[in-house]
Amino acid sequence: xxxxxxxxxxxxxxxxxxxxxxxxxxxxxxxxxxxxxxxxxxxxxxxxxxxxxxxxxxxxxxxxxxxxxxxxxxxxxxxxxxxxxxxxxxxxxxxxxxxxxxxxxxxxxxxxxxxxxxxxxxxxxxxxxxxxxxxxxxxxxxxxxxxxxxxxxxxxxxxxxxxxxxxxxxxxxxxxxxxxxxxxxxxxxxxxxxxxx
Numbered sequence: 001x002x003x004x005x006x007x008x009x010x011x012x013x014x015x016x017x018x019x020x021x022x023x024x025x026x027x028x029x030x031x032x033x034x035x036x037x038x039x040x041x042x043x044x045x046x047x048x049x050x051x052x053x054x055x056x057x058x059x060x061x062x063x064x065x066x067x068x069x070x071x072x073x074x075x076x077x078x079x080x081x082x083x084x085x086x087x088x089x090x091x092x093x094x095x096x097x098x099x100x101x102x103x104x105x106x107x108x109x110x111x112x113x114x115x116x117x118x119x120x121x122x123x124x125x126x127x128x129x130x131x132x133x134x135x136x137x138x139x140x141x142x143x144x145x146x147x148x149x150x151x152x153x154x155x156x157x158x159x160x161x162x163x164x165x166x167x168x169x170x171x172x173x174x175x176x177x178x179x180x181x182x183x184x185x186x187x188x189x190x191x192x193x194x195x196x197x
Contacts, residue, residue: 047076054085063092080110096125114140114149122160137161155185
């Protein structure tokens with residue numbers, strides 16, 4: 001808002017598209033990212049354009065377009081953000097096998113990735129290895145990944161731990177973990193459902 005309107009500023013269009021995405025105006029974000037992807041094609045910013053486009057498509061629940069965007073990002077750089085985006089897109093399509101493969105790739109490139117560790121622990125449609133799941137969640141909630149986790153990520157991790165505890169019959173531990181999840185994010189549907197259960 002403080003920039004001179006008639007003066008060209010490098011990456012301003014990408015910043016405006018990102019702002020539109022954050023504000024929920026996905027169509028405006030798509031238009032801005034389409035334009036940005038056609039300019040400066042050799043510029044390293046194209047990785048961020050592709051990653052942001054994938055995030056916009058996930059927000060729109062368009063898994064096919066998200067897969068295209070994150071695969072393009074992965075072509076540009078073997079980046080944990082691209083792998084994690086692919087994992088979320090595959091999970092959205094219900095492809096648990098490919099989602100797990102991308103989560104493993106995310107953790108291989110970024111061992112303390114709180115989102116990937118939490119998602120791997122509680123991946124829908126995939127068999128759960130309880131020991132690995134609790135180990136992954138332990139890294140997020142009690143270990144080195146905690147410092148990298150945002151409050152929403154911690155809330156999801158507490159909810160995932162709570163569901164595992166509930167499924168193995170530890171209702172009081174589950175109740176405490178669900179309460180922690182809701183305290184961190186009162187809109188965490190998984191945690192609220194768990195508290196009700």
